[in-house]
Amino acid sequence: MLLLHPENGIYSSIKHPQFNFQEGERIDFFCPICLQNLDAAIDENLVQVIMIDEQRNEHEIYFSRIAGEQRNYQLSDEGITKTGEYSHRYTHYEMSDEFIQHLNN
Secondary structure (H helix, E strand, O other), X not given: OEEEOXXXXXXXXXXXXXXXXXXXXXXXXXXXOOOOEOEOOOOOOEEEXXXXXXXXXXXXXXXXXEOOOOOEEEEEOOEEEEEOOOHHHOOOOOOOHHHHHHHHO
């Protein structure tokens, strides 16, 4: 199990000591409760989760599944927030049509 920090842009985590991975390794993520795969349909190197904030607003959170690649995107009614050293890697040229549609809504 890997526990990620709940605040967007903070990349600390807690993991079991026997769970090891190398910088640049692609990690598969699953829900620990229902075991559903958390792959983002919009890109094979992103993971998607839904976050509900204190005001019960829903946010789509996308983050990199590549170990050490700090990039994540928060999509909500207010727009998109991107954080992380590598968040610039997604230009409109590299993004899927579905992700561009999210950005333009």
